[in-house]
Amino acid sequence: MWKFSMVYLWNKFKALRNYLAYQIFAYFALMIVLVLSLALALPKFDARIFNPIEDKELHFFNxxxxxxxxxxxxxxxxxxxxxxxxxxxxxxILFDQDTNTVVGVDKKHLNALRAFIFRANNPLEPLQRRFGIIEIHGPFLVSTGSQNYYQYFIDQVDPQMEVFNAIFDSPILILLILFAIFTPLLIGLSLRIAKPVKALRLSADAVATGNLTIDEKLETEGISELRQVGKSFNRMILSLQKLTSYQQRLLSDISHELKTPLTRMQLAVSLIRRRNGESNELTRIENEIQKLDTMIHDLLSLSRQQVNLHLRREIFPINKIWEDIFADAKFELEQHNLDFLVSLRVLHPERFYINGNVATLSSAVENVVRNAKKYATSCIKVIIYIEKNDLVIIIDDDGTGVPDDQYEEIFRPFYRVAEDRARQTGGTGLGLAIVYNAIQQHKGIVGAEKSPLGGLRIKIQLPLWLE
Structure with missing residues (x-):
């Protein structure tokens, strides 16, 4: 029974050691004990204080x-x-206690000897102390039969270094030394507590940017309280993974279910046209079917964008965002007699990185370029530069632009500046909403303003990966 109780208590103690409150208490209690011990022990190392003579030396002097x-x-x-x-x-040195006479000492050492005799005057408890270059030991009782003397011994020694004298004479210096000794212990305690907290923070930041990866170290390393938080955090990530996977399957099912009736409607329109010939009604129905198909495609792209952002994240050079789409855009715009100008103001863009989904960001930039193409009359200009810790991409066109009071509204889903303009361009009002969602998912900023070219300017800011 006693053995079982000891094992139980030991297991409880081992479990207690992992708790934050215990570790803080144990570290500070240990440091207080060590500080007090050193503060009391340090003066003992000062050779200028009175110290008892050790047994081996006492035997020698006797x-x-x-x-x-x-x-x-x-x-x-x-x-x-x-x-x-x-x-x-x-x-x-001989000292007569009755007459207070001292014999055998140099005059230059007389004051030091007098100070020593005043304190060390018991032959049953001889002491020793250093005075500069001499060290005095005593007293030892000697007798000649007719007279008793106290005998002291003086030895020439190396003086204690001045730096030690300065330390022992200054409490402030002693405190600074103790602080320097125990600072590493405090830093060690801080790092022990901060390390799992930092790991948890980095995991939380990763989830905030869409990285749904479980970190098993959160459950096995660090103090007990943070391990419990780590377990709950990983369970939350697992739930998000399941939700994202479910959303992906749902999007796939919706895509299939919506595409099928649209395809059948398009086939029915073709059959009616073959039987009855062309008509305005059939053309209107076909246009609406095409618009609905485009709208469904954009809606699914908007939803897939969020799913893919969580599932496919990586750290990549910033030039991957535009290196493919700008080449294609230049070729395509030339076919429409539009100039495409790119001003890259970043030296060695391959040395700067972004954490995210390269396909999503490339698609966002491409959507802005395509939107500019719809309304530009002769020119589209792109400016790329680094501002502090952000990548900035500006896309200008020389079209008719957007009214000042609608610069924020154009990023809303299904928003159209003018219905007749939307009919001319075939827009669904989702292009810039997809751009806004992609940039926001990467903790960036996208905004619109009047372009110096006369049309619309879209400005994208994306935070660079610095860790």
Whole structure:
């Protein structure tokens, strides 16, 4: 039973470690403990503070005290104020506690020794401290039979580096050092928390741009709370994939169901014309059938555009948008005695990229060119350039243009500037709506304004791929 309880608690603890609240608490608790430990321990490394003598050194100095007691006449040394050095190079200092007399010290070290004696005055707890180039150890009790002395040892040492002195003397510098030490830990904690959040954000951005790809790492990496969000996010993507697939099948079925009766109607009109000859009524019916067929085709194109955008996305060079359609457009417009001018103001366009569906964007630009062809009288001009982080494509024609108050309306489905104009061009009012939908799906902007050539200007702005 006890073993089972321990296993249960251990499993609970392992599960707890993946939670954000636990990780933040654990990291900050660890850092607080480490900061306090270092703040308390750092001063211990300052050789200028009083420190107890370690056991090994204490044994050595006790042995050295016994040697001086046996080898030298300490009373004579004290009375004559002699300077004595041991075989190991230590200066022997004698201090009479009754008379407060110090013997055997250089005058330049007397003040340091007095300061040391004031603090280190118990032979049961000898101390050591560094003063510049000397280090003092003591006191050790020695006796001559008639007199007891406190004995101190002075040794010549290398002075502690000034940089360490400056650090130990400045609390601000110590805090800065501690901050520099623990900053990587804070950065590590931040990255550990931010990494799965960034992955989730990138996945959300990808879905927003139409990329319905499931990222399994969202469910297996990072803290527990974000894993749960990742699972829900992937389930949402799966639902969108099913919905998109259903929409594609529905479009295919609608296309088939609508095309079939239209084909039969066209066949019936042909049979009636063969039997009864040509008539205005048959021509009117045939024109309406053709208009309905074009309208259905445009509607299906508009719907397929959204489906294909989600299913077929890639990162491609911007020149792929126009390199094929401009060549075809130039040839076609020449047959209608129209000039087609392209001003490409982008150096090395193959070095700039867009994330999206190249066929959809090419179709959008082609639709604008074809729309301009319907109304242009002699010339169509295209200008392409980069503005900040956007690709800008401008298409001008020298036609009759559009009234100023209808620049936004022309992008609405089925909107026509004039009914007689639509009859002349055979338009369904869906061409620019398809363009607007394609650009909007790529997080771009499309607008209309008066062209310097006198007709209509369509301006397309598409964000470049920067990541």
């Amino acid at each position: 042995q050295e005290s016994q040697n001086t007691q046996l080898e030298y006449n300490l009373d004579e040394i004290f009375n004559r104020n002699l300077k004595v050095t041991t075989l190991h190079g230590f200066n022997v």
